[in-house]
Amino acid sequence: MRNRNTAPRKPRTPAQGAGSPQRPRHREGGGYARGEHTRRRLLDAGIELFAELGYERASTRAIARRAGVSLPALQYYFGGKEGLHRACAEYITEDVRARLGPAAERVRMALGRDDLTRAELLDLLRAVVEPFLEGLAMERPESWALFFARAQGEQNAAFDAIFQQIGGRLLTLVAEIIGRILARPAASPEVAIRAVIIVGQLTLVRRARPLILRALGWPDFDGERLQTLKEVIWRAIASSLR
Amino acid sequence: MRNRNTAPRKPRTPAQGAGSPQRPRHREGGGYARGEHTRRRLLDAGIELFAELGYERASTRAIARRAGVSLPALQYYFGGKEGLHRACAEYITEDVRARLGPAAERVRMALGRDDLTRAELLDLLRAVVEPFLEGLAMERPESWALFFARAQGEQNAAFDAIFQQIGGRLLTLVAEIIGRILARPAASPEVAIRAVIIVGQLTLVRRARPLILRALGWPDFDGERLQTLKEVIWRAIASSLR
DNA sequence: CCAATTTTCTATCGATTGATATAAATCTGT
DNA sequence: ACAGATTTATATCAATCGATAGAAAATTGG
Structure with a gap:
């Protein structure tokens, strides 16, 4: 009935600073x-x-x-809803990064040689692309991938963090391999565009999931069907790189 | 202060039937x-x-x-928020369908011949794919493409309508052409998946727009750069179909 | 066991949301 | 210009939302 405060308050914004309020106020050394x-x-x-x-x-x-x-x-x-959301993003990001890191490192090492054949380069591409497709989109609980897809679709702040941690590294790596295959500088527009297209194709599996399922008349991605999907996508990628 | 009704009401659901409340109650013949x-x-x-x-x-x-x-x-x-949303979907759908329809019809006619060469089939694919890319993703206000993307991401009821009207037709058409090129039945999973991938690549131009721009270091898609983008995408699609 | 800290719970706030009742204003056909 | 239908505007409702106050409960180290 009566307002305690006549000034228009904004209780929707968290009381703490906008920086990173997700940590409670308890002591650093603490942690029950x-x-x-x-x-x-x-x-x-x-x-x-x-x-x-x-x-x-x-x-x-x-x-x-x-x-x-x-x-x-x-x-x-x-600290609030937004803080939880960001924490969720970081939680997932850290896991995916740990999963993607080793493969990426191995590929980067292998790229040191400059006498790689086309087949070898394709294998490297697959080595860096497949863990991404499986790890981000399939293996982990579906909710993880969906969380990622939502963050991207909703253009949350969480998406920026996720992209920089994962997408950025993946893109530069893919561009490097593709540049070798096409015998063009990795920084050229053509190579960059094709790298984005290829990585985008992978994320499409999740982002256009309902569309794909309906187009195929499948109830879900399970077992053999998932294998078919991966195989077809990979063949399309490989045959497009000439 | 006092509740007029003691029973727990649910005013969030529209008063009219759940069918299609978007039309006002005014007479059919009316229309001021x-x-x-x-x-x-x-x-x-x-x-x-x-x-x-x-x-x-x-x-x-x-x-x-x-x-x-x-x-x-x-x-x-x-009739309410949901009704407006559905009406928006139908509005967009109808426009895109009208824009896509003629080209689709022409392609469908051309597909009647069964002695089409690979080059001719690729031309047909481009003829059905390019209006889609230009119409949905470029010419029209960006909000249209975004609306579509949101509907899919949020799995709204609007997505069903849009998909059946546009996505479905486009996909079956593309699948038919691809099936011819790859010499496989259009209904096979492989052909269907590749059709989805190709159509999905096109929508990527809009949906991953900031991502592409950042990866390329471009400030925006303007004139020549847009042409380059389209050309690279098309070459990738064409060379993947062997 | 005790004091200090950390964690949890009950109750409630103020803002915003979608929706509605109701009446005034506007338009149409005659 | 008038009657009836259509369209718009004012004021408000009940529900839900995120967030907070403040006390009770639980855990820790001493």
């Missing part, structure tokens, strides 16, 4: 076991629901409920 | 000039804001404000 547990539960529930419903539809209440914790716990650990 | 005008304004504003912010973030108030009409006008003409 129970706290870390609910923190993890919130991350899992957040990834699931953000992926399932998108950022807006996933309410903090629903996330807290699925995590089995109370609503203020979300504020306490992540 | 002024009404049609604000109806169109709401459609334009809806497409813009749905594309800009996504379905959830685009509030009915913001849409009405941008359209320059009052809030209840939205309810009056489209």
Whole structure:
């Protein structure tokens, strides 16, 4: 009935600085076991629901409920909804990066030789592209890939972080291999465009997932069908590089 | 202060049947000039804001404000937010269909011959693919393509309608041409997948636009650069079909 | 066991959302 | 100009949202 404050307040913005409020105020050295547990539960529930419903539809209440914790716990650990979302993105990014890193490093080493045949270069491309396709889009819980797709579609701040960590490295690596195959400088527009196209094709598997499934009349990507999909995509990529 | 109704109401669901409440209650034969005008304004504003912010973030108030009409006008003409969204999808769909239709018909006629060479088939593919690329992704306001992308990402009901009207036809047509080129049945998974990939590549130009620009170090797609982009994409598509 | 810290819970706030009731304003056909 | 239909505008509703206050409960080190 009565307003305590006549000035128009903005309670939607977090009280803490806009920097990174996701860490609670507890001491650095601290870290109770129970706290870390609910923190993890919130991350899992957040990834699931953000992926399932998108950022807006996933309410903090629903996330807290699925995590089995109370609503203020979300504020306490992540500073707010946006903080949780960013934390989810970082959580996923770190895992994918760890998964993609070794393969990328091996490929980068192999690229040191300058007498690689076309077949060898194609193998290298596959070596860097396949873990990406499997890791990001398939192996991990579907919610992870969906989270990524949502972040990209919604143009969240989370997308920038994810892209710079993963997409950027992948793109430069792919461009380098393609440049070799096409015998053009990796920095040339043609090579860069084709690198983007190829990487884009992979993400398409997730982004246009409902479209693909419906076009094929498939209920889902499972087992053999997934194998077929990967094989066809790869053949298309390989045959396009001449 | 006091509730008029003790029973828990659900005012979020539209009062009319869930069927298609977007048409106002005015007589069929009616149709005042002024009404049609604000109806169109709401459609334009809806497409813009749905594309800009996504379905959830685009509030009915913001849409009405941008359209320059009052809030209840939205309810009056489209029965509610969901109705407006569906109407926007149909509006876009109808335009694209009209734009795509003639070319598709011509290609379908040409496909009647069964002695087409590879080069001729590639020309046909380009004839059906280029209007799509130009019409949906370039010529029309960016918001249209964004609206489409959002609908797919959010798995809205609008996506179903759009897909069946446009995506379906385009895909089956492309699949038919590709099937001929690859000498495989158009209904085979391999051909269907490659059709999806090719069509998807085209939409990438819009959807991954910031990504492409950043990778190329270009400030924007203008004139010659756009031509280069199209040419590279097309060469990649053509050379992948062997 | 105790004091300090960390974690959780209940209750509630203010803002915004989609939708509606209701009446005034506008337009159409006669 | 008038009656009836159509269109617009004002004011408000109930629900839900993210966030917070403040106290209770739990955990830790001493």
